[in-house]
Amino acid sequence: QVQVVESGGGLVQAGGSLRLSCAASGSISSINAMGWYRQAPGKQRELVAIITSGGSTNYGDSVKGRFTISRDNAKDTVYLEMNSLKPEDTAVYYCYANIRPMDLRTRDYWGQGTRVTVSS
Numbered sequence: 001q002v003q004v005v006e007s008g009g010g011l012v013q014a015g016g017s018l019r020l021s022c023a024a025s026g027s028i029s030s031i032n033a034m035g036w037y038r039q040a041p042g043k044q045r046e047l048v049a050i051i052t053s054g055g056s057t058n059y060g061d062s063v064k065g066r067f068t069i070s071r072d073n074a075k076d077t078v079y080l081e082m083n084s085l086k087p088e089d090t091a092v093y094y095c096y097a098n099i100r101p102m103d104l105r106t107r108d109y110w111g112q113g114t115r116v117t118v119s120s
Contacts, residue, residue: 001026002024002025002026002028002099002101003024003025003109004023004024004025004034004109004111005023005095005111006020006022006036006112006113006114007020007021007022008114009115009116010116010117011118011119012085012117012119013085013119014085014118014119014120015084015085016085017081017082017084017085018082018116019080019081019082020036020079020082020095020114021078021079022034022077022078022079022080022095022097022111024077024097024099024109025076028100028102029100029101029102030053030099030100031053031076031099032052032098032099033050033053033097033098034050034051034071034095034096034097035048035049035050035051035058035069035078035095035097036048036049036050036069036078036080036094036095037093037094037096038094038116039091039092039094040088040090040091043091045094046060046062047059048060048063049067049068050096051070051071051078055071057069062088063082066082066085067080067082067083069081080093082116085116085118086118087118087119087120088118089116089118090116090117092113092115092116093113093114093115094110095110095111096108096111097109
C-alpha cells in the first residue's frame with residue numbers, strides 16, 4: 001500500500017518562511033519524481049516544484065527564486081523550503097509522486113494536502 005503524506009502547513013506572516021515535508025512509503029520499486037502542487041479557492045491547481053529521480057528541478061513561475069525543493073533519497077522524502085511568503089501563496093499544498101510500486105503499474109500518487117495561510 002503505497003502512500004504519500006505531507007506535513008508542515010500552517011499560518012505565517014507575509015515575508016516569513018515555512019518548510020513542508022512529504023514522505024512516500026509502502027512497497028515501492030522506484031520513484032520517478034516527487035514534488036508539490038497547490039490550489040487556492042476558486043482557482044486551478046498549479047505546479048509549485050518538482051524534482052526528478054535524476055535531480056532535475058522545475059518550478060512554477062510564481063515561486064521561482066523564493067521556494068526551494070530538495071530530497072532525501074534514503075527516506076523517500078522531499079522538502080519544500082518556502083521563503084519570502086506572500087498572501088497569494090495561500091493555498092492547500094498537495095504532495096505529488098510518480099511511483100512504480102512492487103508488481104504494479106507506475107502511476108501518480110497524491111497526498112491529502114496541507115493548508116498554508118499567509119497573512120498580510
